[in-house]
Amino acid sequence: NISKSVSDSIDMNSSLMESFRTFRADLDAHQDKYERLVKISRDITIISKRIIFNLHRCVGSTDREAIFEECVTKFSSISPLISSIQQETMDLDPYLYARAYTNGYQELVEALTFYHFLRYSSLVSYQHLSPFFKGTLLIIDYVLGVLDLTGEMMRACISSITAGDMDTPLQVLSFLSQMNLHLQQFRPFSHKELSNKLRTLSTSMLKVEKACYSLHLRGCSVALIAFEDDEERDLTDMY
Amino acid sequence: NISKSVSDSIDMNSSLMESFRTFRADLDAHQDKYERLVKISRDITIISKRIIFNLHRCVGSTDREAIFEECVTKFSSISPLISSIQQETMDLDPYLYARAYTNGYQELVEALTFYHFLRYSSLVSYQHLSPFFKGTLLIIDYVLGVLDLTGEMMRACISSITAGDMDTPLQVLSFLSQMNLHLQQFRPFSHKELSNKLRTLSTSMLKVEKACYSLHLRGCSVALIAFEDDEERDLTDMY
Amino acid sequence: SEVHDIFTTLRSQLTVDQEVKESLQRLLEPLEESVRELYTSLQAIHNPGKQSIHSICEKGDVMLLTSREKLGALICAVPIGRYYKFNFMWSFCMQRLVTCISLIHFLRNGTLITQVQVSNNLLIESDKFNLTLEDYLVGVLILASELSRLTVNSVIQGDYQRPYDIFKFVSELNAGFKLLHFKNDHLRKKYDSLKYDIRRIEEVVYDLTLRGLIPETEETKIEETQ
Amino acid sequence: SEVHDIFTTLRSQLTVDQEVKESLQRLLEPLEESVRELYTSLQAIHNPGKQSIHSICEKGDVMLLTSREKLGALICAVPIGRYYKFNFMWSFCMQRLVTCISLIHFLRNGTLITQVQVSNNLLIESDKFNLTLEDYLVGVLILASELSRLTVNSVIQGDYQRPYDIFKFVSELNAGFKLLHFKNDHLRKKYDSLKYDIRRIEEVVYDLTLRGLIPETEETKIEETQ
Amino acid sequence: SEVHDIFTTLRSQLTVDQEVKESLQRLLEPLEESVRELYTSLQAIHNPGKQSIHSICEKGDVMLLTSREKLGALICAVPIGRYYKFNFMWSFCMQRLVTCISLIHFLRNGTLITQVQVSNNLLIESDKFNLTLEDYLVGVLILASELSRLTVNSVIQGDYQRPYDIFKFVSELNAGFKLLHFKNDHLRKKYDSLKYDIRRIEEVVYDLTLRGLIPETEETKIEETQ
Amino acid sequence: SEVHDIFTTLRSQLTVDQEVKESLQRLLEPLEESVRELYTSLQAIHNPGKQSIHSICEKGDVMLLTSREKLGALICAVPIGRYYKFNFMWSFCMQRLVTCISLIHFLRNGTLITQVQVSNNLLIESDKFNLTLEDYLVGVLILASELSRLTVNSVIQGDYQRPYDIFKFVSELNAGFKLLHFKNDHLRKKYDSLKYDIRRIEEVVYDLTLRGLIPETEETKIEETQ
Amino acid sequence: SEVHDIFTTLRSQLTVDQEVKESLQRLLEPLEESVRELYTSLQAIHNPGKQSIHSICEKGDVMLLTSREKLGALICAVPIGRYYKFNFMWSFCMQRLVTCISLIHFLRNGTLITQVQVSNNLLIESDKFNLTLEDYLVGVLILASELSRLTVNSVIQGDYQRPYDIFKFVSELNAGFKLLHFKNDHLRKKYDSLKYDIRRIEEVVYDLTLRGLIPETEETKIEETQ
Amino acid sequence: SEVHDIFTTLRSQLTVDQEVKESLQRLLEPLEESVRELYTSLQAIHNPGKQSIHSICEKGDVMLLTSREKLGALICAVPIGRYYKFNFMWSFCMQRLVTCISLIHFLRNGTLITQVQVSNNLLIESDKFNLTLEDYLVGVLILASELSRLTVNSVIQGDYQRPYDIFKFVSELNAGFKLLHFKNDHLRKKYDSLKYDIRRIEEVVYDLTLRGLIPETEETKIEETQ
Ligand SMILES: [Mn+2]
Numbered sequence A, B: 001n002i003s004k005s006v007s008d009s010i011d012m013n014s015s016l017m018e019s020f021r022t023f024r025a026d027l028d029a030h031q032d033k034y035e036r037l038v039k040i041s042r043d044i045t046i047i048s049k050r051i052i053f054n055l056h057r058c059v060g061s062t063d064r065e066a067i068f069e070e071c072v073t074k075f076s077s078i079s080p081l082i083s084s085i086q087q088e089t090m091d092l093d094p095y096l097y098a099r100a101y102t103n104g105y106q107e108l109v110e111a112l113t114f115y116h117f118l119r120y121s122s123l124v125s126y127q128h129l130s131p132f133f134k135g136t137l138l139i140i141d142y143v144l145g146v147l148d149l150t151g152e153m154m155r156a157c158i159s160s161i162t163a164g165d166m167d168t169p170l171q172v173l174s175f176l177s178q179m180n181l182h183l184q185q186f187r188p189f190s191h192k193e194l195s196n197k198l199r200t201l202s203t204s205m206l207k208v209e210k211a212c213y214s215l216h217l218r219g220c221s222v223a224l225i226a227f228e229d230d231e232e233r234d235l236t237d238m239y
Numbered sequence C, D, E, F, G, H: 001s002e003v004h005d006i007f008t009t010l011r012s013q014l015t016v017d018q019e020v021k022e023s024l025q026r027l028l029e030p031l032e033e034s035v036r037e038l039y040t041s042l043q044a045i046h047n048p049g050k051q052s053i054h055s056i057c058e059k060g061d062v063m064l065l066t067s068r069e070k071l072g073a074l075i076c077a078v079p080i081g082r083y084y085k086f087n088f089m090w091s092f093c094m095q096r097l098v099t100c101i102s103l104i105h106f107l108r109n110g111t112l113i114t115q116v117q118v119s120n121n122l123l124i125e126s127d128k129f130n131l132t133l134e135d136y137l138v139g140v141l142i143l144a145s146e147l148s149r150l151t152v153n154s155v156i157q158g159d160y161q162r163p164y165d166i167f168k169f170v171s172e173l174n175a176g177f178k179l180l181h182f183k184n185d186h187l188r189k190k191y192d193s194l195k196y197d198i199r200r201i202e203e204v205v206y207d208l209t210l211r212g213l214i215p216e217t218e219e220t221k222i223e224e225t226q
């Protein structure tokens, strides 16, 4: 039987087989590293998500500082995870394993920028965030994280109106409209995740506009009251 | 400002707030456990996949036993992972976290049944596998794993022909056609994953039939040779 | 053959599962019917006509008897230790029940009924059947949505007190929900809508304040509701 | 404003990326063109007419000069440390190159060219550009597919030796691949097709054996090919 | 051959079927055209300008003459006993007709036209063609949607009475629909939109009530509704 | 109110409709079960083991008794004149029945069973229930698919006559279908699969012819078909 | 060989075609870039900050110079008689241009710019290149969407006149579109969005009317529109 | 109003466009019918029975008369300068015509008919209507597919010469297509199928060669092809 005799004659110690054994080791090592990075990424995601929920408690709260301090502690608990990623990917092309931890990084960028926005009313730049990531943060992950931030800003805008905070909504409107104008110009870059998130940004933008619209109209009811002229009263103390 | 005064008057230590604090703890604990189980499941998946690749080396190999022994060692390395799952889910409704580790379990069932099929030419039953899973294996995961097994059987069937093994293909054909007849009757159960895998089984079945068909025809070429009658020779030693 | 035996066993096991599911489905339908009727009858709060809120609640109590009975039958049929295999089937129903029971409770007491109280009300024995936390929370979020609509309709009916009570109550609920961490799931989506509900309520309260339509003893009343 | 500055910076960075990508694309096109021509010219082995396999290989060598040059231009343009950001762009091209180079190598030497040899052949400097293992392996699997087709065409052309050589070679390749663990990806799918390729080759060899069309010195020749 | 004969018979059967369908399609097109025109002309209620609602309805009556005639031609062509084989074709058209007819009826009488009255209006002979219950209900749900939009536009035009009338009518419709129990289908989805329509109407009535823009005799009227 | 009365009437109408549908559904389920069993048992032709084709057909006959009975019960429940309102429910089931009956018929007689014969076999009284042309044709197309698979399995079992018989039969079927002209619909899509089935059968016949595995009297037989 | 000659001819034909397409693509990219910038700069109307609408329009005029120039270059490259072979390439771009030009026109004059005026504005010579009717209509529908959003943002900026102007204009547009009859295509889908846009504008006008925020001369103006 | 006038003009434009399209559609249908019949009648080559290939071709010639006439009527109706606006409508039809005409031509002459010859055959005046290069190429690729199937059926019918002729012809076609360079489009996808067709043909020729079923003068013939 020719098949049998050929397969029996294969030298399992040939240089060809040796190189395939090396390939096996390489492929396995790659896969193992990828798995380890995915696990770290999932850990980062879950902590970041919780930080974001905590931060929403700031809206209308009298004790913002306590919440911020709590967040700072949680952020520092993420630091060792980033160190692990840094060690795993050290001296490697940063794009080689980027897909393994992009989810975690985006969520973390979202948490960090949201924290910064609520505490300092400003957007933290890529350059400022980069050290926290020990240089492992890609620009695209920063952009995607900031796009997620706009969703949280929108939520904060809606809540703040209810909480009697009349400044935050207009601040968010101004921030979002600037970001929107800039980000929408990113469109030509063909990147599926980016396009999806840009679409969500447009929706958030419209929600914030609608909220500011009714906030504005409520002020204008003064005019209506005057018009109705049966309920004249001094409304100045209402604001 | 009424909003402000209402939100300020909220008692953060009311029983309502207390119960929400309990809810938070419960939700977080649930999520954390789920994450731990997902990680274990991913570990099981990767080891099982590698075992399956190793097992394919049996086809046409002269040293099947060595491969089997290697697999047995790898299987025992999975045992502690199953213990972890067992401990995490002990005293809980088995369906509560089943979704977290179904992928890993299906892959492991696939590996175990494939090992058993190659070594003992038989299908190992749910009852026989269950102890290895320390009672944590759901029937549906067994069924889904066995469906994946049929794909590996098909691959083994194709390879074995080349390797000059003339028995395995017909054995696989017989196994698969029995399994197919039985499994296709599961169709009415509306279960998306099950339906998808049943469709794949049909495809595998057709591939195995095609392989056995050409194996049969090659035998029949004898007739052709006779028909051509210019190349009469004793072909008995060819088998 | 061996394969035949294995699959025959499997099939009979899966068939049993299927039959359990079907029998649960059959028991679920009358429960759904009764919950729908209960829910519909409570909707009368939005347009009560000559009925009082009080009598609508009492009618709700009576209808709850039926739901409780139908639920009891369902609970009996759930196999022990496999609650989570089937609970997606009645999840929607349980959420609606939570909404109805917590609505009646709020209209009477102005407070939030607890998860345990709902379970007791429904006579749920926790060993084989339970009201999941998710269903309780979703039910409560739907309550907030109903109350948001109720503020508008209260004003139409000339009741200027209820909007204040609801605002106070939903504000506290909101503070509670803010403590929680969600995943990107159904619950989170429902929770997002709470922001809009509370904003609508606050707008109504604002409109009333602006027009001096605050009930006289407002400060005191808010105190009392708590 | 601050936001303006941040986004202006981001946009210019992303624009640079985009421009790098476009310039790589422009350099890639002539490479693809030359690889396609190389591949097409090697296809002549299936239907060589009056050309000898030897001359087809030589023609391939000449065409490789162009590919090597176009690849060189591309390599120059790849930014250091960002190889894996763009390598999906030329992945297909590299696989084809591996197939072509390893085909010529096999036809001449009957052996598998190594990953390093291919890199050297293509003058790839490994610090900023490299032939990934995946692309090498996929290229080799496509080689097996070509060889499978070649067994059939060899017989049509009356060459009964080559099928045996190919069978021997692909069997060893197969043994090598069997050592590897794949994920459920493109590579795995290609690897699955190897089973069919080798089966077809084996069938041809079987057909020849059955008809006594084994070249006389078969045992020896197989020995030699290795 | 035998098979040939079988298929020759089948061919003529198939041809007949297709011709029936095509002839129905040809008769449907002018009907659709006329219904579209009717619907468009009724849209004027949202922005009537110098037209009165009264004259818009009268114009609708005239256009209905055409629709009735086109429908008559279609009815003649439907083969007896196979109404349900084709009715999916004109379902959309019938729903629109119900909306138009019931809208005119509501604007004139403030009441709901019945399924039988619509059938009579359209001169439908029930033995071979009928207005299905589903189409009637969908048509009425679209009516509610139109009326919801009309409340907003009435206020713009300074008419504060119509929103109250619509509020009363749609509240009754809503109570009516709650008597029905839809399985998960097309109708249920349409029915869900009723919830939004009614909330919109409530908001308008809220706005008017809050501002004391209640029509003089409104107190009594609301009383009656309940 | 008036609206209330209208909807009370509609409710009873709707309830009747839904009950009819549910009762049909209840009667359909055992029919589906029996057809599934029949179909599965006929699948044994592909791997008959120790059974003869003859005995598989006989077993099919017995199982058909059950299907026929279950179908009879369903037919009784279909309301007169509304067959086409519900027939989408059992369309799949009827197609499968056509496949099973025509498969048994072909295995015994080598010919195509007609639509009328299938109806008679199933005891369908055509005034209120009928086998639609579409279902008959789809059933026949599935038969062609089964036969295509059977050619391969016949060869595995060493039966070289059956592939030729199937080749002859499906060629005639194909010619028959070409007489029909489908618009772009479900049937057309199914019909496309016939092209693949016939190519597969041609390949098997090719393999057999090439190897001289022509059944003795085949020469004559092929002559006759054409 | 003969076949070889045929394909050599075809190759040169194909190459010419592809080169035309590529050269159009190269000319299209800067046009797209300029239109995107134009569009983005006009978006400032929604949040003008310290800019006046007037200055935003003037900035738009300047940017249009670039677009017009880039379009001119593209037009020159379109081969005569094959406009419709390629126009799908710049369809999106033309729609955006229509939106931008008609937006500036509306903000200045309060009227709809005609298809011919847009063509003239863009210096399109109609013999080899034209603005298709579809692109004009889609561009106008996108304008309606932008204006709908603008009503909301106008109110935020305290401008209560613009919403009324937009209401009047879009109502007329809506009436205009009702004169057209679209088959089921891309345009029809876009047209459906107009319904939502107009409802949104109506809501804003409703809010303003209710609050007495009617611009002084509004009474007369609304009168005239109708 | 002004807007009204603009849309009245647009309406008439739109109507003209739609009427042109509909009239083309009406003229296309009989053409499609005749092409379908032509194609079906040529299918007889796969299973010719007592017909000769020669007579099948002659029958095809007769049927082409009808197609040519129907195409002539269509061509007359295409508006000048807007060919490419509508040509997607008859693209499928033209491809099929190319396949039929080139099949007859190959069966008679063994060569490839040119694009110009097909145009002449169809009496296409190139100024307003033309056979696009894409449609010609797709038609030729479908021809290759038909020929691939024909090799199998030729062997079944005992004709061992035709497979060699087809092998020679399709090899040349394949070499021809390799001269072309398709961008990623519809054509490329079709072209991929050519690879499978040629492999199938190679397998048949392999089977014949292996069994010595080479037609007598084959040696020489193969020589010439290369
Ligand atoms: Mn987020």
Ligand SMILES: [Mn+2]
Pocket: B110, B148, B149, B151, B152
């Ligand atoms: Mn597997």
